[in-house]
């Protein structure tokens with residue numbers, strides 16, 4: 001049995017999770033696949049640091065060239081994160097004839113096309129299952145078992161940190177700041193949570209899904225993105241009264257040759273399967289023309305779930321190496337389907353405003369909405385204390401373009417029928 005040697009870049013959360021997954025499953029992997037896998041070198045900036053994992057120190061290297069120039073290494077696994085130097089390390093590894101596995105959504109969303117091209121030119125494999133939804137094998141599923149489908153829609157809860165925070169705000173009626181502190185204390189949110197709470201992480205993952213599902217390149221910074229920092233406990237409780245849960249969704253739709261998408265806190269109907277995806281769990285809900293609606297659910301982060309996805313990629317490459325089989329590029333990022341990107345498209349919205357509490361205000365609001373074609377589906381006026389001279393009004397409106405809705409709301413603030421717009425959130429149509 002040939003030993004397949006692996007060079008790993010990074011021994012942080014996912015590096016350790018991958019190492020542990022291989023060690024705890026070594027006998028099972030050998031029995032099921034006949035493969036003898038060994039992580040022989042690990043790139044690491046601080047080899048002296050005690051990481052609480054039993055790894056022979058001689059495996060640690062501090063110079064990338066000790067891995068890239070090692071002729072015995074077949075597969076390089078990139079687990080350092082960030083766009084650079086990760087992209088350069090992966091490109092150099094491919095040029096040096098090594099297959100590459102990565103969990104890095106930022107690098108794949110930014111440079112997946114380039115890396116795939118280098119892999120293709122060198123007849124090598126590039127796999128990145130763990131980059132979207134951690135342990136959920138969504139990329140493999142949509143590009144193999146479901147390949148005969150034409151996909152029309154995807155909605156995903158793609159970030160465990162924000163889903164944990166929103167769940168705590170909903171279940172425990174916590175304020176955003178308290179729920180964030182709770183998530184940080186439990187290790188579900190980083191000290192600097194910006195990439196998660198501002199939706200950047202979800203936009204990277206959605207960009208990868210859009211390429212795989214629809215065959216078009218939409219860069220993460222082109223995706224209209226809003227994080228969860230403006231969601232308040234008032235929004236959560238009003239949404240509940242209307243029969244919705246608020247979730248940070250990455251959504252994309254392909255219709256009539258156009259792709260629309262966004263990442264936004266969204267009101268999800270309580271009877272939608274995504275409404276009951278709670279805490280740090282992730283889910284991806286796809287619609288295909290043959291399979292119809294399908295939901296994938298599981299742990300989207302964490303050392304072992306993500307390590308499981310990384311090991312899956314390593315094993316599928318190792319099987320091909322062992323059999324001298326032809327290389328493939330799966331999952332295959334595509335940019336050539338001829339669709340065009342049409343921004344955010346039309347969506348129904350939840351609108352919470354504060355209005356002066358005097359007769360005729362509602363009439364002014366509905367008539368301005370009428371002028372801009374904003375159709376009201378439901379509305380609620382909350383009773384307030386008798387001494388208050390303002391009143392919260394909540395509307396759910398039919399699908400409309402966001403910029404038209406924003407113009408109508410600006411007019412209402414301008415003419416004084418609305419004192420302030422407290423929040424506008426997308427409503428998931430279903």
Ligand SMILES: NC(=O)c1ccc[n+]([C@@H]2O[C@H](COP(=O)([O-])OP(=O)(O)OC[C@H]3O[C@@H](n4cnc5c(N)ncnc54)[C@H](OP(=O)(O)O)[C@@H]3O)[C@@H](O)[C@H]2O)c1
Nearest residue numbers: 010011012013014044045046079080081103104301302306
């Ligand atoms: N955490 C998750 O749950 C999760 C889930 C899915 C995907 N991912 C992805 O997995 C990747 C790794 O995430 P992580 O959470 O494991 O990160 P992490 O805990 O910060 O670990 C990063 C590792 O990379 C090393 N490193 C960073 N920059 C380096 C450089 N320039 N040269 C050499 N080594 C370098 C660090 O070394 P030192 O420790 O010596 O500084 C550390 O060992 C990221 O792409 C992330 O997006 C993470």
